Amino acid sequence: MTLMENDGDREAKRAVGERSEAVAGRAAPVGVPDPELAERPKRRRFSAEYKLAIVREADAATKPGEIGALLRREGLYSSLLTEWRRGRDSGALEALAPKRRGRRRPSPEQLEVGALRSRLDRTEAELDTARRVIEVQGNVSALLEELVSKSATPDDDATPPR
Numbered sequence: 001m002t003l004m005e006n007d008g009d010r011e012a013k014r015a016v017g018e019r020s021e022a023v024a025g026r027a028a029p030v031g032v033p034d035p036e037l038a039e040r041p042k043r044r045r046f047s048a049e050y051k052l053a054i055v056r057e058a059d060a061a062t063k064p065g066e067i068g069a070l071l072r073r074e075g076l077y078s079s080l081l082t083e084w085r086r087g088r089d090s091g092a093l094e095a096l097a098p099k100r101r102g103r104r105r106p107s108p109e110q111l112e113v114g115a116l117r118s119r120l121d122r123t124e125a126e127l128d129t130a131r132r133v134i135e136v137q138g139n140v141s142a143l144l145e146e147l148v149s150k151s152a153t154p155d156d157d158a159t160p161p162r
Helices: 003-013 021-025 048-060 066-074 078-096 108-152
Strands: none
Touching (some): 048 066, 066 078
């Protein structure tokens, strides 16, 4: 075995993701992806219109193998087609739309209930304030009446002014 054949065997035994010495020595230009590193695949998202078109095309298939050819051409799994058909049967285009993540938006009734509750809280706070004002006014009125009644009745011990 020669030295060159031995180097070829070493290259063949190297792991798939391992970089070669020749590539490791030179830097890749900026913006050019490294061909030896696989990018992480991105999750595909399908619009409701696309799903409905595929389901209609699959339903229109009459010859054996047409649905399989459709799925291969579009790069889809048969389970997706089954799921999309169920969605179409249960609620047409709305069921085929992608599922929304996160919190659901409140219904109009819930929004109205929230607005009415905040209005009720504000009104109750205003009523409480009004009750306190009325109570204070009653106390002031009682004090004034007491002062007026004391000043209106002459003291028996006091001498009248001359």
